Amino acid sequence: MSYDRTKPYNQLPLLPPPDEMIMTLDVMQAMSNANRALAELKGLARKLPNQSMLVNTIALREAKASTEIENIFTTDDDLYKALSGNESGLTANAKEVMRYRQALWTGFSTIQAEKAVSNDLLIAIYQQIKELNDGFRPPFTEVVIRRKGSDLPGGTVVYTPPRGEGLLDEKLDNLIDYMNDDERYPYDPLIKLAVAHYQFEAIHPFRDGNGRTGRILNILLLVHKNLLEIPILYLSSYIIENKDDYYALLNNVTTRNKWDEWLLYMFRCVEKTSLFTISRINEIDALFSRTYEIVSARLPHIRKEVIEKIFEQPYVSPRALLSREIRSLNTAKKYLSQLTSLGIMTPRKLGKEILYINLDLFNLLSET
Numbered sequence: 001m002s003y004d005r006t007k008p009y010n011q012l013p014l015l016p017p018p019d020e021m022i023m024t025l026d027v028m029q030a031m032s033n034a035n036r037a038l039a040e041l042k043g044l045a046r047k048l049p050n051q052s053m054l055v056n057t058i059a060l061r062e063a064k065a066s067t068e069i070e071n072i073f074t075t076d077d078d079l080y081k082a083l084s085g086n087e088s089g090l091t092a093n094a095k096e097v098m099r100y101r102q103a104l105w106t107g108f109s110t111i112q113a114e115k116a117v118s119n120d121l122l123i124a125i126y127q128q129i130k131e132l133n134d135g136f137r138p139p140f141t142e143v144v145i146r147r148k149g150s151d152l153p154g155g156t157v158v159y160t161p162p163r164g165e166g167l168l169d170e171k172l173d174n175l176i177d178y179m180n181d182d183e184r185y186p187y188d189p190l191i192k193l194a195v196a197h198y199q200f201e202a203i204h205p206f207r208d209g210n211g212r213t214g215r216i217l218n219i220l221l222l223v224h225k226n227l228l229e230i231p232i233l234y235l236s237s238y239i240i241e242n243k244d245d246y247y248a249l250l251n252n253v254t255t256r257n258k259w260d261e262w263l264l265y266m267f268r269c270v271e272k273t274s275l276f277t278i279s280r281i282n283e284i285d286a287l288f289s290r291t292y293e294i295v296s297a298r299l300p301h302i303r304k305e306v307i308e309k310i311f312e313q314p315y316v317s318p319r320a321l322l323s324r325e326i327r328s329l330n331t332a333k334k335y336l337s338q339l340t341s342l343g344i345m346t347p348r349k350l351g352k353e354i355l356y357i358n359l360d361l362f363n364l365l366s367e368t
Contacts, residue, residue, distance in 0.1 A: 003255055006144075008163035012171060012202050012254075015178040015195060016185055021259040022195070030267035031190050037274035038190075038227050044281055045232060067097050067212065068240060096129075103128035104216050108231050111220045117179045119172060122205070125216050130209045136172070137207045139165045145204070147247065158247075159254065161204035171203050179221060189225035193218060194266035198253050215239075234277050238269040280364075284311065287360055291344055299338050306335055310345065314362035315355050 003009070016022075103125045110121050123135045137143055145159040162171060178185050179196050187195075200214045218235055222228045239246050242265070249265050252258040292307050303325060310316050321332035336356045339345040345356040 005159055006157050008160050009202065009254065010162045010164060010167055012162050012199075014171065014174045015199055016187065017195060017257075017259050021257060022191060022263055024260050027260050027263045027267070030264050030271070031188060034190055034267040034270040034274070035188070035227075037271045037278070038222070038233075041233065041274045041278050041281075042228055044278055045228075045230060048281070048285065067093070067100055068236075099129055099131060100212055100216070103212075104219065104231060107216050107220045108223065111224050115224070117176055117217070117220065117224060119176065121220075122213060122217070126206050126209050126213045129212050129216075130206075134207075136168055136205045139163065139168060141207065143204060143207060158251065159202075159204075161202065168203065168205060171199075172205060175199050175203065179224075189221065189227055190267060190270060191263065192225070193221050193270070194263045195259075196221065197266065198250060198262060201250060202254060232277060232281075233270070234273050234280075235269060237276065238273050242269075283364055284361070287311075287364060291360075294342060294344070295339070298342060299335075302335055302338070310339070310356075310358050311361060314358045314365065315348075316345075316358070317353065317355050 003011075106128055107121060107125050110124065111117070114121070119136075126135075127133060140163060142163070143161055144157045145161070146155050147158045162168065175196060178199075179192060185192070197214055197218055200217060201210060204210050206213065215236055219228075219231045219233060222233060223231060245265060249258070249262045253262050288307065288311050291311075292304060295302050295307055305323065305325065306321060309321055316336070318329055318332040318336055321335065322329065326332050326335070336345055336347075340347055340356065344358065344360075346359050347354050347356055
């Protein structure tokens, strides 16, 4: 039966794809480059004294970029204010980004505890992203994917996912086994990442939110396969910059079995975003070191933990500084005021509250 984008793709093959379609010389070289960059990123992150500086900031950038792929746009300002605890006047789009970030953390905690990908994990991620309580779409739900583009009339159907009794269960069970069982499917983790991402998007198990769920799954697989220890790879940035290629290459796997081109795309994505993240970590670390030197020389009573706190995210409230060492809100306010006098922090009034912004960090993270 020939492929028809307007009819359910019930003939979607089970995994794995034939080796001759995925194990080419070009694919192996690109995979090696991506693995090398990932190993450098993992090692660099491990050396940092406080990884929370990366986790909060870079994970939020991923959340923002992933939602932008779905044409959900928000400002850095809104997001960082929300992270500081101030959600007054937060836009609907900003709330969507925050839900994505929370879903990523839910997935990360689960994968660490259970050491496996499961249907329950996928559903939990989807439910947090969409703020719904349902699960996989019913067997005969008439879901189609429509995409607008310069060469497509508005609302054109570009793909119709599998539909029918037992089909979703069969294909999802196969996908879960492929990701988890490294004895039965002894492929490099990056091959599994690329293949599983295509298969998840092709199965399209939810009514909505599949793209964002799938991109969180990418990060979780890297952690699950021990290529990363914390979710800091900013994958969605590359997809935004190469969005047309992303959708075209997904479609080429479906229509022409062009697995090699898709794998090359995904490995370039991993390599380039790993190198980008390495650069960003070095910039954050250098800024932190310069700031710490200034504070140590001018305000030696302010401990290193305070400097780390103002680098966890650009906006901070006095309350966020409270700890075993800083138990008084007045002390926290005094420290932030002193950091302001050095030009390190800038106060901003939001309603009745005053937040403090680490402007150099904010500007650094706002760069693409």
